[in-house]
Amino acid sequence: MSDSENSTTHFGFKQVDKNQKVNMVADVFHSVAGKYDLMNDVMSLGIHRLWKRFTIDCSGVRSGQRVLDLAGGTGDLTAKFSRIVGKSGQVVLSDINDSMLKVGRDRLRDSGIVGNVEVVQANAESLPFPDNHFDLVTIAFGLRNVTDKDAALRSIYRILKPGGRLLVLEFSKPENENFSKVYDWYSFNVLPQMGKLIANDSESYQYLAESIRMHPDQETLKSMMQDAEFDQVEYFNLTGGIVALHRGFKF
Amino acid sequence: MPTAQLLSSIIESALNQLLSMDEASNARLLKLEGKKVIVDVMEFPQALALHFSDQVFVGMLSRDDETSFVKDSDLYLKADLNTLLELQDSSQITRLIKADKVQINGDINLAQHVASLFKDLNIDWEQQIANHVGDVAAYHISSLFKKFKSDFSEFGQSVSNIVKDAALEEKKIAAHPLLVEEFVTQVHELSAQTDMLEQKINQLSSQRKQ
Numbered sequence: 001m002s003d004s005e006n007s008t009t010h011f012g013f014k015q016v017d018k019n020q021k022v023n024m025v026a027d028v029f030h031s032v033a034g035k036y037d038l039m040n041d042v043m044s045l046g047i048h049r050l051w052k053r054f055t056i057d058c059s060g061v062r063s064g065q066r067v068l069d070l071a072g073g074t075g076d077l078t079a080k081f082s083r084i085v086g087k088s089g090q091v092v093l094s095d096i097n098d099s100m101l102k103v104g105r106d107r108l109r110d111s112g113i114v115g116n117v118e119v120v121q122a123n124a125e126s127l128p129f130p131d132n133h134f135d136l137v138t139i140a141f142g143l144r145n146v147t148d149k150d151a152a153l154r155s156i157y158r159i160l161k162p163g164g165r166l167l168v169l170e171f172s173k174p175e176n177e178n179f180s181k182v183y184d185w186y187s188f189n190v191l192p193q194m195g196k197l198i199a200n201d202s203e204s205y206q207y208l209a210e211s212i213r214m215h216p217d218q219e220t221l222k223s224m225m226q227d228a229e230f231d232q233v234e235y236f237n238l239t240g241g242i243v244a245l246h247r248g249f250k251f
Numbered sequence: 252m253p254t255a256q257l258l259s260s261i262i263e264s265a266l267n268q269l270l271s272m273d274e275a276s277n278a279r280l281l282k283l284e285g286k287k288v289i290v291d292v293m294e295f296p297q298a299l300a301l302h303f304s305d306q307v308f309v310g311m312l313s314r315d316d317e318t319s320f321v322k323d324s325d326l327y328l329k330a331d332l333n334t335l336l337e338l339q340d341s342s343q344i345t346r347l348i349k350a351d352k353v354q355i356n357g358d359i360n361l362a363q364h365v366a367s368l369f370k371d372l373n374i375d376w377e378q379q380i381a382n383h384v385g386d387v388a389a390y391h392i393s394s395l396f397k398k399f400k401s402d403f404s405e406f407g408q409s410v411s412n413i414v415k416d417a418a419l420e421e422k423k424i425a426a427h428p429l430l431v432e433e434f435v436t437q438v439h440e441l442s443a444q445t446d447m448l449e450q451k452i453n454q455l456s457s458q459r460k461q
Contacts, residue, residue: 053256056310057256083306086304
């Protein structure tokens with residue numbers, strides 16, 4: 001969370017100038033984009049696919065709807081939503097990082113999914129979409145990297161239609177202390193080594209482990225969503241609380 | 252580990268694999284394009300959502316969100332497993348609805364299209380096997396399987412005959428159909444004679460009163 005009284009914020013465990021954070025995050029994702037999907041599968045043993053399925057299951061998505069996949073990067077959620085909303089619906093794949101979007105665009109084209117998907121580079125803190133525009137906004141493993149999360153939540157609220165919902169899938173705090181210790185060991189000892197071996201980049205995965213610890217816990221994020229005027233906010237812990245899905249509505 | 256999602260991904264993969272093995276599936280899927288069907292089988296821990304496009308996407312829905320199931324689908328079906336199997340016969344639908352054994356909201360024709368998507372699957376298994384092991388091996392495997400199926404069917408019939416004979420002739424725990432038929436005829440004759448006797452008694456009673 002950022003310190004509003006001065007212009008610094010956290011980048012993992014480091015304190016950096018707020019203006020620098022977005023570029024530092026950009027560097028991380030330019031670096032990991034090429035091996036992003038592979039690393040997700042290796043690090044989570046494929047379980048990230050099930051977390052994302054759970055997100056779709058909680059979305060209530062229907063044919064003909066308009067969906068924004070924010071910080072959607074390489075487009076795996078977009079690909080699924082595209083099939084579900086069909087020709088009469090639309091999916092916007094949006095990310096601040098153009099390297100990630102390039103991977104996403106190529107992947108979607110290779111899967112034969114093009115017709116109802118639009119790709120837009122944008123900053124979650126100030127989204128370039130009209131008010132009351134989307135039925136559903138999802139942000140999967142992206143909110144953690146946003147400098148001003150409150151601004152992003154307010155921006156998302158604005159562009160949602162009345163009755164629409166926000167789903168935030170993100171790393172969170174494990175429920176059990178012993179499990180938390182095992183998870184910490186895995187994050188700080190195994191992940192950076194995997195990053196070095198597979199992506200030749202241990203620093204980005206060090207940032208991953210650190211940024212997870214700096215992200216708000218379940219209750220704090222729930223309050224932040226309520227402060228941004230979301231209604232009926234609730235969260236669901238997955239895999240012992242390593243990941244949480246937060247859901248809120250705009251009424 | 253989100254177990255429900257693991258299960259739905261396995262089911263989805265299997266369904267799409269089966270559909271891809273029959274070219275005629277595309278036309279049947281087209282009738283369902285863009286539709287969302289929620290099937291709530293009471294014995295299962297969660298409800299199933301089927302989204303149809305050029306493929307099927309299978310989702311799992313928590314019953315905590317049950318109040319939105321009707322609004323969130325083109326067809327919503329809630330029943331126990333036995334009833335769901337009975338629903339394959341469309342002539343049973345009205346009876347089952349009247350007996351409160353199934354709740355259906357939405358377009359009922361969709362149910363028939365969904366059933367036909369899987370019931371009408373016509374997969375050339377020999378060709379599918381041939382894609383992996385070659386034509387000759389596939390032919391032999393297929394012939395072997397057909398022979399096994401025929402032998403098993405004969406064996407089953409033979410066992411059925413043995414049990415029937417044992418029940419009728421050896422252990423005499425069941426009556427022979429011809430004996431049952433003779434018994435029923437005798438009972439009808441007795442009933443007719445009893446009716447005639449009753450009429451005669453009534454006639455004599457009324458004559459005596461006079």
